[in-house]
Amino acid sequence: MSTDMFHLGWFLEGSSAQAWNQEYTGFIGRDWMRPDLMVDVARSLERAGFDYVLLEDTSWVPDTFGGSSEVYLRHAIATPRQDPALVAAVIAQATTRLGIVPTLGTYAYPPYQLARLVGTLDQVSAGRIGWNVVTGSSDGAARNFGRDAMPEHDERYVRAHEYLDVVNRLWGSWEQDAILDDTTAGVFADPAKVHTVDHTGKYFSVRGPLNSGPVPQGRPVIAQAGGSPAGKSFAAAHADTIVSTAKGVEEMKAFRDDVRARMVAAGRDPDDCKVLFLTSPVVGLTEDEATQRRRARHQEGLDQAAIRMFSQLAKTTNIDFSVYDLDQPLDTLDFATNGHQHMLGNFVARAGAKPDATLREISASLYGEGSIDFTGTHDSVAGRMCEVMQEVGGDGFLLVSYSLSRRHIAEITEGLVPALQRRGAVRSRYAHATFRDNLLEF
DSSP: OOTTOOEEEEEEOSSGGGGTTOTTOTTHHHHTTSSHHHHHHHHHHHHTTOSEEEEOOOSSOOOOGGGSSHHHHHHTSSOSOOOHHHHHHHHHHHOSSOEEEEEEETTTSOHHHHHHHHHHHHHHTTSOBEEEEEOOOOHHHHHTTTOSSOOOHHHHHHHHHHHHHHHHHHHTSBOTTOEEEETTTTEEEOGGGBOOOOEEOSSOEEOOOOSSOOOTTSSOEEEEOOOSHHHHHHHHHHOSEEEEOOOHHHHHHHHHHHHHHHHHHTTOOGGGSEEEEEEOOEEESSHHHHHHHHHHHHHHIIIIIHHHHHHHHHHHHOOOGGGSOTTSBGGGOOOOOSSOHHHHHHHHHTTSSSTTOBHHHHHHHHTTTBTSOOEEEHHHHHHHHHHHHHHHOOOEEEEEOSSOOHHHHHIIIIIIHHHHHHTTOSOSSOSOSSHHHHHTOO
């Protein structure tokens, strides 16, 4: 097995409606409720040997930008969103090896309910479920669950540490060999191997055990995307895979090194956690075709996506960017948030090389790239991805499409991935049946 292999995941927004009004999406504005596109994407990713698909979610109709939901509803931004656990169950029935990672908030579920839900998904998928842990960032979401606002940023992570402790103990409340299925003795489960949890903490009180039985993976794969100091410490303590939007090779390497050092400090083997960097490759049959596609996307960023991007940023940071002049230099503004601090930090950092950059200029430079810009033929992009992984040190990429279509998925899974496979950079077939084992394969 090549030591230079890396992992691939796919970031899938929480509804087929994300593809609305895009090219090559047919009648998705009419058919988005049905899971057909999601299932087709998942099957294509599995054929290509992807480690997992991450199902993004948000649990409110945003109204931060301009104090209204208008821009979000008009353009299908962050809404509608279907329940990711149900989508995960549908995808699980349509695939056999692909890992499936729904996003579920610690603010939205009591620990017992979440442990039972995710544990059941792991059972019905034969050990292929993960959980993207989010602590919440939007007060609008908090109000949908009986709270006036989200707790302070760092307190959310303190609460989440206890939450993870509880769900881990619940998943372990049935020993793996607790089910005897002994028809001769008339014993289904060994009572000595099923244990209460009896947790009483600052935030939660849970007796246990789960009533749903043992979890095939022991513990579903934990994914996390926190980029603040508190978020990285939380991920280092709990995560099996981490999603990062660090910009450029130097920041990517620094982020990974930082998280791995935190894992060592937490008493964990850093090789047990895979850091995947968000990117959106643009590929074409020729370099010119790919460049033209990137230019068209960039032009969209200049013409339309400033409002689209700032409405998304408003949703996650709780900052109403509609009150700012897009041509105002960023260094004249002072932002503070109790929302998603890492995303705001990434945005503000883009002004570092050009302190007088305007909001419009920064939005255009950010649009559509992720951690790094890959543009070219399938072969040249594959070569560059391998070079970046060598420089960063691992562990892989989380791909995202800003114009999801079956055509674009095919360009990646039937074009780019085979070019990576020919280089021995990614798997050609799965070696294991469970998500965790495939993630730890290399």
